[in-house]
Amino acid sequence: MTRIQDDLFATVNAEWLENAEIPADKPRISAFDELVLKNEKNLAKDLADLSQNLLTDNPELLEAIKFYNKAGDWQAREKADFSAVKNELAKVETLNTFEDFKNNLTGSVAKFENQMRPL
Structure with a gap:
């Protein structure tokens, strides 16, 4: 002990x-x-x-x-059809730097805001 x-x-x-x-x-x-x-x-x-x-x-x-x-x-x-999400994820996979992120993903979240529905 x-x-x-x-x-x-x-x-x-x-x-x-x-x-x-x-x-x-x-x-x-x-x-x-x-x-x-x-x-x-x-x-x-x-x-x-x-x-x-x-x-x-x-x-x-x-x-x-x-x-x-x-x-x-x-x-x-x-x-469920996740093709829209898969397309966005494919974009993310091509990013190498934070600058790439800032320049290429602006507005990606906004694309999905209209698709969010209440249960």
């Missing part, structure tokens, strides 16, 4: 360091990251439950549920 005067961090956090697992898709993990992951899991479960039993008339909650359902509809996402 590490003596507290030799390594305060290791001594204070020994149990957490022994038990913490870094998720495969994360470069690191901390106690705050664990809280975020737990909250994400709880939120996804709550939205899934609510989407099955719509017992609310709260417009913000209804929009959140619609967004959750739309984001999780992988069949629709696979069928």
